[in-house]
Amino acid sequence: MRFTDPINFLSHNFIICLVCSKLVIYISMNEKLLQPYNPKEHEEDIYKRWEEEGWFNPEKCIEKGATKADALPFTIVLPPPNVTGVAHAGHAARVTTEDIMIRWKRMQGYRTLWIPGTDHAAIATQSKVEKILKKEENKSRHDLGREEFLKKVEAFAKESHDTIANQIRRLGASLDWSREAYTLDDKRNLGVRTAFKRMYDAGLIYRGHRIVNWDPKGQTVISDDEVVHIENEAKLYTFRYSHDFPIPIATTRPETKVGDTAVAVHPDDERYSEYVGKTYEVDFAGAKLSVKVIAEQSIDKDFGTGALGVTPAHSMTDWEMAERHGIKSVQVINEYAKMTDEAGGIVAGMKVLEAREKIVEWLKENNLLEKEETIANNLSTAERTGATIEPLPKLQWFIDVNKPFTIPHSEIEGIKSGEKTTLKEIMRKAVESGAIKFVPERYSVNYLNWVNNLRDWCISRQLWYGHRIPVWYKGEEIYVGVEAPTGDGWTQDEDTLDTWFSSALWTFSTLGWPEDTEDMRVYHPTDVLETAYEILTLWVSRMVMMAGFHLGTIPYHTVYIAGLVRDGQGRKFSKSLGNGVDPIETIENYGCDSLRMALIVGAPPGADMKLGDEKVKAYKKFSNKLWNIARFVMTETDDLNPHAPIVLSETDTSALSRLNEVIESTTAHLEKFNFHLASEELYHYVWHEFADKYIEESKERLRDDPTSQDSFAEHGVDNRKSAQHTLRAIMNTSLKLLHPFMPFVTEAIWNIMKKEGDKMLIVSSWPSPKE
Numbered sequence: 001m002r003f004t005d006p007i008n009f010l011s012h013n014f015i016i017c018l019v020c021s022k023l024v025i026y027i028s029m030n031e032k033l034l035q036p037y038n039p040k041e042h043e044e045d046i047y048k049r050w051e052e053e054g055w056f057n058p059e060k061c062i063e064k065g066a067t068k069a070d071a072l073p074f075t076i077v078l079p080p081p082n083v084t085g086v087a088h089a090g091h092a093a094r095v096t097t098e099d100i101m102i103r104w105k106r107m108q109g110y111r112t113l114w115i116p117g118t119d120h121a122a123i124a125t126q127s128k129v130e131k132i133l134k135k136e137e138n139k140s141r142h143d144l145g146r147e148e149f150l151k152k153v154e155a156f157a158k159e160s161h162d163t164i165a166n167q168i169r170r171l172g173a174s175l176d177w178s179r180e181a182y183t184l185d186d187k188r189n190l191g192v193r194t195a196f197k198r199m200y201d202a203g204l205i206y207r208g209h210r211i212v213n214w215d216p217k218g219q220t221v222i223s224d225d226e227v228v229h230i231e232n233e234a235k236l237y238t239f240r241y242s243h244d245f246p247i248p249i250a251t252t253r254p255e256t257k258v259g260d261t262a263v264a265v266h267p268d269d270e271r272y273s274e275y276v277g278k279t280y281e282v283d284f285a286g287a288k289l290s291v292k293v294i295a296e297q298s299i300d301k302d303f304g305t306g307a308l309g310v311t312p313a314h315s316m317t318d319w320e321m322a323e324r325h326g327i328k329s330v331q332v333i334n335e336y337a338k339m340t341d342e343a344g345g346i347v348a349g350m351k352v353l354e355a356r357e358k359i360v361e362w363l364k365e366n367n368l369l370e371k372e373e374t375i376a377n378n379l380s381t382a383e384r385t386g387a388t389i390e391p392l393p394k395l396q397w398f399i400d401v402n403k404p405f406t407i408p409h410s411e412i413e414g415i416k417s418g419e420k421t422t423l424k425e426i427m428r429k430a431v432e433s434g435a436i437k438f439v440p441e442r443y444s445v446n447y448l449n450w451v452n453n454l455r456d457w458c459i460s461r462q463l464w465y466g467h468r469i470p471v472w473y474k475g476e477e478i479y480v481g482v483e484a485p486t487g488d489g490w491t492q493d494e495d496t497l498d499t500w501f502s503s504a505l506w507t508f509s510t511l512g513w514p515e516d517t518e519d520m521r522v523y524h525p526t527d528v529l530e531t532a533y534e535i536l537t538l539w540v541s542r543m544v545m546m547a548g549f550h551l552g553t554i555p556y557h558t559v560y561i562a563g564l565v566r567d568g569q570g571r572k573f574s575k576s577l578g579n580g581v582d583p584i585e586t587i588e589n590y591g592c593d594s595l596r597m598a599l600i601v602g603a604p605p606g607a608d609m610k611l612g613d614e615k616v617k618a619y620k621k622f623s624n625k626l627w628n629i630a631r632f633v634m635t636e637t638d639d640l641n642p643h644a645p646i647v648l649s650e651t652d653t654s655a656l657s658r659l660n661e662v663i664e665s666t667t668a669h670l671e672k673f674n675f676h677l678a679s680e681e682l683y684h685y686v687w688h689e690f691a692d693k694y695i696e697e698s699k700e701r702l703r704d705d706p707t708s709q710d711s712f713a714e715h716g717v718d719n720r721k722s723a724q725h726t727l728r729a730i731m732n733t734s735l736k737l738l739h740p741f742m743p744f745v746t747e748a749i750w751n752i753m754k755k756e757g758d759k760m761l762i763v764s765s766w767p768s769p770k771e
Contacts, residue, residue: 531559
């Protein structure tokens with residue numbers, strides 16, 4: 001006899017069978033399945049097994065027969081998180097997306113490599129340690145000196161690295177930790193110095209004066225991505241330099257006008273055509289100005305007064321305009337955001353805001369102010385310090401993106417080996433040719449627009465932490481090299497390189513470059529770069545630049561652009577709102593698989609997604625549902641002989657046909673990077689088709705009593721065995737399909753259900769439709 005009531009049966013841990021007139025009691029299933037699913041009991045142990053058995057390492061997968069030796073490679077490098085804190089919801093989303101790709105490709109038989117690493121994030125890390133030092137010891141980095149301060153930074157970075165690495169493990173990331181890299185470790189340092197030397201020798205790295213984003217509080221240049229634009233209201237002042245100056249101009253920064261050397265008008269503007277080419281000597285707010293009227297095609301004659309006061313020393317646009325017209329530059333603001341002596345006696349030495357008020361007062365007193373109005377304005381501030389950015393001319397190191405050079409080797413379509421090209425052309429051709437594709441495709445337009453308007457890249461920073469520039473000075477001599485020069489009297493450049501310089505080498509420096517390694521030959525170019533849209537131009541494009549110059553190849557084939565993770569109401573996470581989601585706390589409460597599903601379902605490529613507790617709870621219920629389904633399937637198929645011939649009923653043939661459709665659809669979604677659609681379809685199929693319909697309908701056919709079945713032996717079909725076979729087939733396939741999304745609960749069930757000798761689910765074969 002058998003228990004016919006599954007609920008009553010599941011309250012027992014045994015089956016009673018009559019064999020040869022004897023009562024036999026035996027354990028029917030793993031005891032763990034009889035308890036509710038508890039992620040804490042499984043996740044740590046399963047991850048440890050994956051790692052210890054070597055399934056994250058492609059060579060070990062080949063060695064153990066899980067991957068063929070001639071398998072095609074599939075490579076991703078993890079965008080390195082900064083060593084400045086802990087993993088946040090955005091990190092969790094990125095890790096989940098990449099892990100889905102890696103697990104799927106591994107199951108498809110690819111030689112998968114996913115390389116972990118962290119970024120030293122120079123300005124962020126140094127700023128963080130400086131704040132700690134000030135708070136705890138009331139000291140600045142200068143009080144400690146460079147060597148002692150760097151020891152503190154490195155200790156902080158090490159501790160932070162260990163924290164974030166452990167958190168990434170908690171997210172289920174199947175990274176090859178044996179290849180872990182750090183943007184400031186010895187191997188990457190060698191790569192950075194080699195890259196600098198090669199580009200300097202090619203004439204692409206130079207030292208010169210140009211306008212940069214200057215942080216007066218941090219006392220360093222910062223990159224465009226470290227500038228935060230804050231919307232505010234500002235006063236727009238329309239005035240003339242003097243009563244006899246013929247053209248009015250408008251500005252929100254009157255304090256910079258003491259540095260004006262030109263006024264630009266459109267060449268077709270008849271109002272001002274008679275003044276073009278003339279130079280006016282004026283006394284303006286205590287400064288003696290020599291202002292030339294120039295014709296400039298870029299001026300919008302219908303905006304404002306149709307004229308622009310040109311301040312070459314304090315605007316990149318004005319600097320470039322002055323270079324085109326041969327106009328001189330006068331710096332009137334210094335590195336501490338104070339007015340210089342060249343600003344004139346009235347405002348010299350004042351802070352910029354004090355100088356602004358003083359000059360407006362002077363304009364009013366001299367009846368030169370024609371209009372004052374309030375407008376919406378974007379204020380540029382430094383992300384780390386909050387200081388207002390000052391565009392200043394500084395002597396810095398730059399990469400020339402427009403200078404032609406001969407590329408010795410090129411595999412980039414449209415650029416031949418040995419011909420002249422530019423870094424800008426490399427970045428453009430790699431995408432225009434289709435060699436690099438964007439998901440979604442619309443981001444290729446953003447990329448190309450930025451590349452077409454690209455300026456030279458300022459790569460030097462006035463920081464202590466980071467890759468120190470490999471340049472040494474002795475008197476008038478300059479030495480650039482991978483190693484320090486021999487002999488006495490040499491002093492190394494005090495500046496460090498922009499963090500993005502080392503990050504731009506990431507796809508190949510992690511594979512051993514500049515050495516000619518086996519990893520380089522097998523795994524580069526990489527397959528997918530998954531990243532956020534806000535660093536599309538600052539990282540994605542520079543990786544294309546560096547791979548093109550140093551290797552003559554592209555760095556990756558596909559760029560997958562992810563959106564931002566927002567709270568359940570669609571708001572950005574912020575400290576002031578207190579709406580942040582801690583992924584590790586969420587995992588503690590609901591399990592890793594629940595968080596992963598919540599981050600993927602409803603998150604199409606390039607779109608922002610909402611994440612709240614209710615969404616995570618819903619997928620916690622799904623984990624439990626999957627566990628309960630497995631319990632039922634194991635109970636009802638415990639006596640199934642998988643090797644016995646089977647004739648399927650029409651019902652089961654139809655069910656397996658539907659399963660084939662799900663396999664095909666899921667695979668197609670994954671191939672198109674529609675992870676959100678694949679995960680959502682699997683959720684609905686497993687819960688609402690497999691559990692709610694098929695399992696419920698199969699219960700009658702699973703009973704022992706054949707008289708309860710309408711057609712038990714019709715057409716030679718054993719309905720019970722047919723149903724058992726189908727249950728197992730759908731269960732096993734569902735676990736495989738769900739594994740990339742929910743690796744822990746699927747592996748836990750698989751390890752309970754699998755036959756002796758079977759490998760872990762992580763290296764099982766991806767399902768293919770059956771005939």
